[in-house]
Amino acid sequence: MLATALAASPLDGCREASSVEQFAAAATAGELAFADLDLPGLLRAGDDAARALTCLDKVVGTRDAAAFHRLLGLIAFTRHDLDDARSEFHAARRLDPSYQIPESVAPPGHPLVALYDESALGDEGQLEPVQAAGGGWIVVDGVRGSPRPTGISVVLQRLGPTGVLEGSLFLPAGAALPDWALPPKAISKRRIRTGLLIGSGVSAAGAVASYGLAWSAHQQFWNLDDPAPDNELAGLRSNANTLTYTSAGLGVVALGLASLTVAIW
DSSP: OHHHHHHSOTTSOOSSOBOHHHHHHHHHHHHHHHHTTOHHHHHHHHHHHHHHHHTBSSOOOHHHHHHHHHHHHHHHHHTTOHHHHHHHHHHHHHHOTTOOOOTTTSOTTOHHHHHHHHGGGOOOOOEEOOEETTSSEEEETTEETOOEETTSOEEEEEEOTTSOEEEEEEEOTTOOOOTTEEOOOOOOHHHHHHHHHHHHHHHHHHHHHHHHHHHHHHHHHHOSSSOOOHHHHHHHHHHHHHHHHHHHHHHHHHHHHHHHHHHHO
16 A cells, blocks of 8 residues: 555545645654554554645645655665665655654664664765746755755655645655656757857858958958949948958857867767
8 A cells, every 4th residue: 555655646636635734643653653563553654644645735844754754764674675764764864863763662772773873874866956847846855946866765745836735746766757847957968069069150150241241341442443432431441340340259259169069079
């Protein structure tokens, strides 16, 4: 049940909304069940938390998200999946660093305490910026607009453009983002090179055309066989000078873009 609920789409219809209090209560119940060595109760708490997560009516806080990660860590620990438990504990510690496992849950020297302490040195991977497809906001582990660490699991929630919560899900470490939470589009190096090449070519063509027009104005100014009227000479001289400067400027731009293209090739 836990795996099925965690994999459910946040946009699936829910019969009724779940409150953040229900979500937090499930995590607390799981911790108490672990303390009582009640494995069925621990697993039931995990199912309840997962069910509540997919139908939440509000954004969870960082401490509630941390409690959920600890619950998943406890479940992984009972299954002897220490890597997964360590990862979930690290996800919890980054959100609630002051929390310590109560002695009523695991006394000092217990392997669980040692693993929890060890998780502080865990790696959360790369930080991946996320944005809401179609507008709105993405909340990562209770933090609005936060990047998503790819090396650990997160609670991912989407707020619509009006601020209404539209969905929540658990995203495992390394999993692809859902279609409603996308990373900002990156411009490929190939597209950058293409743009620079086009810009360089257009600038070079403009430089050549400007120089050609400047030369034409220059020739008309100095044409003694068919001299221009005296009232046009000032204009021809001004055009020739302006076009010459324009040609030189465009040439510098073309050269600069060409050099930048070579530098990033």
